[in-house]
Amino acid sequence: MLSGYTASELLSIFAMQGFAGLSLFSVFLLMALGLAVIFGQMGVINMAHGEFMILGAYTTYVTSNLFQAYAPGLFPIYFFVAVAVSFIAAGALGALVEWAVIRHLYSRPLDTLLATWGLSLILQQVYRSIFGAKEVTVILPDWMMGALQVTDSIEIPINGLIVLVLTLIVTVFMWAVMFRSRLGVQLRAVVLNRPMAGAVGINTALVDRITFSFGCGIAGIAGCAFTMIGSTGPTAGQLYIVDTFLVVVFGGAGTLIGTICSAFGIAQAQSVMEFFMSGSMAKVITLLIVVGILMIRPQGLFSVKVRK
Template identity: 70%
Template sequence: MFDGYSLSELGSIFAMQGFAGLILFSVFVLMALGLAIIFGQMGVINMAHGEFMILGAYVTFVCSHLVGEHAPWLFPGYFFIAMALAFVASGSLGMLVEWSLIRFLYRRPLDTLLATWGLSLIMQQIFRSTFGAREVGVTLPDWLMGSLSLTDTIEVPINGLFVMALTMTISAVVYAVLFRARWGRGVRAVMQNRVMAGAVGINTEKVDRYTFGLGCGIAGVAGSAFTMVGSTGPTSGQLYIVDTFLVVVFGGAQSLIGTIASAFTISQAQSTMEFFLSGSMAKVLTLLTVVGILMLRPQGLFVLKVRR
């Protein structure tokens, strides 16, 4: 596999693929954070999570065109506006879905899986009817274009650095909300013992709705970040949903640290192997490795100890 490469060339290849893996890691983390909140904290299998991501991507696409046509003086900073709108749009739709559909299906995982899978098909068709079947891309501000040269053979794209900085910021905010804020303590209380949480005055229905909305809103921000590294189509979300579930389950469904560690491991493995092997073979080897580890440790890399 390494035949024909000198040591310096291999060093450059591993450095470039490692950075490409960090960009993939950033998208995985943003997707998996929202899914870890919904699946890990609420026990809901949301098969439409990828479509909430694509909703955020389309919001970013529309925002770029509207700002470019009607307020070009805002264009250098439009991406921050687009991310906020993507969070609001995906989060609001998530709360509406929880109120109208999910709240009737708690503790029925198979039903939630089928219902959200049907929702994903409906959302895909809405995207196709609204934006067309072809993939679309956004125009990035000038300050996000180009790359930084670290050496003569290693360059890193600026938009990749921005995506990584965004991922670290959102991860820190989610950690602070769930583990330092009062609302986060309420979320974890409902997760551990819903009846007791309700008995001490926590509005469990409101916690469920806001938690589902938060997870979907983070997926919308992931969609904004996704527009920097790929084009957006009606079915683009389905390309990431399997990998995202794999990240969450491998890291431990209720552990944010496990989600981040799992995303880093899987993204780096896929990025490196894709250079030397085909993309499909890299995914197969990664999946086989993860399945083998889960057979030995079915609870994932990290697990929270909860008193039952």
């Protein structure tokens, strides 16, 4: 399929295709980071993860409307405010859910699957009742749409760049929280040995709540970012949930580096294959490869070493 093109045309296509893979990687990673905390660290199978993302998206929608109505002059920068508000909104809902539901189920991980699935249905209906069944348009400032003209034939989508940068920031932030903060130390202690962590004076219930809420907050940021590239509707969260679990499980639950590598691998594989074959076929082959590798390495690409 590549015959009949000049070298410079091919070069620019490869450059743009490389960026397409990179932006898919950042999307996958952003989706998965929140779940990596909740599922990876805490072992809670959170089926409502997509709905927490959509809460972020709806928060962005409301923020954008408020800015348009009350501070149109600041509209071009509302997105940064929306990121923060989405984090807080999704995090707050996460804390509430942890208190009401999840904390009763820590010893029964499979039940969390059912409970959070039910929660996802409830949240979908809540969104539908508040915002209507139809999708809403999140209006973005003009500077965030369109493409950056690098050369005559290479165009890089600006929203892809924004998602990429946001993902980098969130990843670094998460790394800092996990490995450079007191909460991170406590969290890792609780994950490795809950009774022992409790015995040395860590308030494990509080750590659980903060961690769950933190993971949900990250999901909110992801939802906020995805208003740039996807749809905002009551059930849009369902579009992301499968890929999200795929990335986390494939990477190996509980490791940040695993999640990153897995997001990168899946994104590049899918994006390269999509270029050479049809979209459905690319997805099938990607899934087959992932299943194959998981059969050989059930613990995922990376795993935490624990004394059993």
